[in-house]
Amino acid sequence: xEQLLKVVGRRAAALFSLSVxxxxxxxxxxxxxxxLSDPGAGMWPLIVNCLTVIGSLALLLHRxxxxxxxxxxxxxxxxxxVVGMIGYAVLFPYTGFTLPxxxxxxxxxxxxxxxxxxxxxxxxxxxxxxxxxLFSLVLNVPLPRxxxxxx
Amino acid sequence: MGLLDxxxxxxxxTNLVLVFFGVFxxxxxxxxxxxxxxxxxxxxxxxxxxMGPESAIIMLAGIYYGSMYGGTITSxxxxxxxxxxxxxxxxxxxxxxxxxxxxxxxxxxxxxxFLGGTVSVIGLTLLSGLLAKVALAVGPPEFAALTVxxxxxxxxxxxxxxxxxxxxxxxxxLIAAVGQDPITGQARLTFGxxxxxxxxxxxxxxxxxxxxxxxxxxxxxxxTTPTSLPSVSRVWPTRRxxxxxxGSVVRGGVIGFLIGTVPGGGGVVxxxxxxxxxxxxxxxxxxxxKGAIEGVAGPETANNASSTAAFIPLLTLGLPSNVVMAVxxxxxxxxxxxxxxxxxxxxxxxxxxxxxxxxxxxLMLLVLNVPLVGxxxxLLxxxxxLLAPLTVTVIMLGVYTINSSTFDVWVAxxxxxxxxxxxxxxxxxGPLVLALALGAILERSFRQSLLISNGSLAIFVTxxxxxxxxxxxxxxxxxPLIGNLWRRSRKQSDPPALTGLPEAIPRARExxxxxxxxxxxx
Numbered sequence: 185x186e187q188l189l190k191v192v193g194r195r196a197a198a199l200f201s202l203s204v205x206x207x208x209x210x211x212x213x214x215x216x217x218x219x220l221s222d223p224g225a226g227m228w229p230l231i232v233n234c235l236t237v238i239g240s241l242a243l244l245l246h247r248x249x250x251x252x253x254x255x256x257x258x259x260x261x262x263x264x265x266v267v268g269m270i271g272y273a274v275l276f277p278y279t280g281f282t283l284p285x286x287x288x289x290x291x292x293x294x295x296x297x298x299x300x301x302x303x304x305x306x307x308x309x310x311x312x313x314x315x316x317x318l319f320s321l322v323l324n325v326p327l328p329r330x331x332x333x334x335x
Numbered sequence: 336m337g338l339l340d341x342x343x344x345x346x347x348x349t350n351l352v353l354v355f356f357g358v359f360x361x362x363x364x365x366x367x368x369x370x371x372x373x374x375x376x377x378x379x380x381x382x383x384x385x386m387g388p389e390s391a392i393i394m395l396a397g398i399y400y401g402s403m404y405g406g407t408i409t410s411x412x413x414x415x416x417x418x419x420x421x422x423x424x425x426x427x428x429x430x431x432x433x434x435x436x437x438x439x440x441x442x443x444x445x446x447x448x449f450l451g452g453t454v455s456v457i458g459l460t461l462l463s464g465l466l467a468k469v470a471l472a473v474g475p476p477e478f479a480a481l482t483v484x485x486x487x488x489x490x491x492x493x494x495x496x497x498x499x500x501x502x503x504x505x506x507x508x509l510i511a512a513v514g515q516d517p518i519t520g521q522a523r524l525t526f527g528x529x530x531x532x533x534x535x536x537x538x539x540x541x542x543x544x545x546x547x548x549x550x551x552x553x554x555x556x557x558x559t560t561p562t563s564l565p566s567v568s569r570v571w572p573t574r575r576x577x578x579x580x581x582g583s584v585v586r587g588g589v590i591g592f593l594i595g596t597v598p599g600g601g602g603v604v605x606x607x608x609x610x611x612x613x614x615x616x617x618x619x620x621x622x623x624x625k626g627a628i629e630g631v632a633g634p635e636t637a638n639n640a641s642s643t644a645a646f647i648p649l650l651t652l653g654l655p656s657n658v659v660m661a662v663x664x665x666x667x668x669x670x671x672x673x674x675x676x677x678x679x680x681x682x683x684x685x686x687x688x689x690x691x692x693x694x695x696x697x698l699m700l701l702v703l704n705v706p707l708v709g710x711x712x713x714l715l716x717x718x719x720x721l722l723a724p725l726t727v728t729v730i731m732l733g734v735y736t737i738n739s740s741t742f743d744v745w746v747a748x749x750x751x752x753x754x755x756x757x758x759x760x761x762x763x764x765g766p767l768v769l770a771l772a773l774g775a776i777l778e779r780s781f782r783q784s785l786l787i788s789n790g791s792l793a794i795f796v797t798x799x800x801x802x803x804x805x806x807x808x809x810x811x812x813x814x815p816l817i818g819n820l821w822r823r824s825r826k827q828s829d830p831p832a833l834t835g836l837p838e839a840i841p842r843a844r845e846x847x848x849x850x851x852x853x854x855x856x857x
Contacts, residue, residue, distance in 0.1 A: 197756070198502075204509070208509045211523070211524045223785060225519055232512055233509060234502070236505030243499065243502060246496075253761075256555060258555035261554050262551045262555050262733035265550075265727075266748075266751075269748050273744050276735070276744060285731075289724050289728060292720075292724035293720060296554065297724070299718075299720050304665040313734055325736045332815070
């Protein structure tokens with residue numbers, strides 16, 4: 185069982201690309217493929233997915249895993265950072281940029297980076313303000329309504 | 336009216352200020368991840384409404400060069416390509432930065448960019464009429480073949496596994512196919528997401544895979560990152576660097592100009608071709624991917640040369656050959672000017688003024704670049720614990736600004752996670768992003784070719800142009816196999832001088848087909 189898990193784990197990337205290719209192929213076949221003289225919407229994606237599937241099958245047969253990098257203890261920090269970014273993306277449309285950016289920076293700089301509270305607060309407050317001014321006020325980019333600035 | 340009159344237009348005080356503004360703003364914004372030339376030009380397009388047409392295009396062209404070089408700076412310092420053409424620069428530029436040679440990498444890129452742009456401006460001035468006729472002969476089959484060549488380059492350049500690069504190309508092409516059928520407009524592969532009808536944004540994917548993915552990967556090894564930051568005391572390349580890079584600069588300029596004149600060629604293909612040529616010519620090709628200065632000088636020169644040359648199809652044929660040219664095309668239309676063969680006679684001040692301003696713009700870029708390199712290098716002295724969250728925040732905001740779409744923020748985030756996992760499993764994100772950039776061109780020209788030939792694939796091999804390009808692409812694709820067979824045959828033949836290649840190859844094939852364990856003994 186352990187051996188099986190190891191084999192599957194090492195081939196997870198190839199299995200993932202194979203499943204992407206298979207899903208894409210199913211999506212292409214659901215469309216009209218047409219003929220070479222009159223190609224339908226599904227023809228091109230089908231050709232492309234064949235390339236992905238063939239390549240993935242070849243990868244499954246690979247025995248060389250030297251370029252694989254083992255997951256280390258730092259993986260927990262990566263997972264935490266991803267959770268922080270998901271939080272940003274969820275809040276952004278409702279609160280505007282400044283608040284979620286401030287929270288993300290505080291989380292990353294203080295919790296993940298272990299910097300001092302003083303530096304954390306200065307950078308987390310100054311950077312979103314500067315970015316907001318540049319994009320919203322100088323470049324006039326339309327952003328979601330910002331609850332901090334009321335703009 | 337000719338180039339001298341164009342210089343008179345470009346050197347007017349207003350236009351000088353505009354080209355300076357364009358180059359500077361472009362360079363600064365190009366450094367910010369998420370804002371490439373297209374986004375920058377689109378953002379500033381409303382500013383041009385009150386200007387004359389030549390002033391508008393002069394400013395937009397300046398932004399284009401400036402942001403292209405801004406992308407180079409982030410490619411070298413942070414491995415964040417500002418646009419697709421800078422991806423190649425990350426291969427060796429980032430490695431040079433890690434070895435403490437960020438200054439020479441940026442210095443050679445600045446000089447190469449200037450020389451490449453200059454070569455193209457001179458070529459454009461002398462040959463624009465003739466090249467327009469040649470470019471007219473390039474049909475869809477040649478377009479398709481050129482793009483396949485680009486894909487072959489991508490797979491060939493994959494510094495890790497050839498098969499993995501191929502899979503990445505396939506997935507990149509698949510993502511490019513998401514959205515609407517380019518001919519019938521039918522929705523495809525959207526899986527019910529309305530946001531996917533306009534396709535998946537290239538910049539969002541690139542920023543996710545390269546920007547966020549890289550930051551997450553570095554986060555895992557945070558303790559080791561600060562020690563690997565380069566020491567940067569010198570900006571100018573050494574004499575040895577110049578000697579190594581001068582040939583690459585010359586070749587890059589010629590390659591970039593020639594490829595840039597072909598509609599659809601552009602900076603991506605030219606930088607790839609230049610890199611491949613330099614790697615092939617090198618006495619020690621194994622240095623490439625590990626910080627070879629030729630790997631920065633050639634592609635950067637080619638990239639800038641082709642960016643300038645890309646104006647040829649636009650100004651002479653009215654054919655925008657890339658997204659940036661499409662924005663300039665739109666700006667010209669706003670000013671009631673339709674680019675095409677009549678432009679040179681009906682609006683000579685625009686045609687020659689823009690060409691002359693490119694020369695002025697390239698000179699300003701060089702003058703600005705070298706003193707500012709130090710300022711950009713200081714970015715690296717930022718602690719990773721600050722740099723990473725600041726970069727991610729700008730990416731998340733920058734990605735949103737492209738289409739004012741929250742969906743793109745999620746795309747970048749998901750691609751960031753995938754980019755991190757790709758690094759862990761030995762996949763290179765470069766081929767995927769390049770395939771995504773070239774996918775639409777390939778599909779359109781492939782289908783147009785089939786329509787011309789009434790469904791016969793023979794059109795790709797019966798037309799001399801496409802046939803030659805495809806043969807080259809095939810050789811490139813199979814070169815790892817050919818190289819492998821050649822090496823095996825060399826080891827087989829003892830003494831080597833007495834054995835010919837025709838006899839050695841079948842023997843090597845037999846050996847390759849046999850048991851893999853017993854293969855090659857020293």
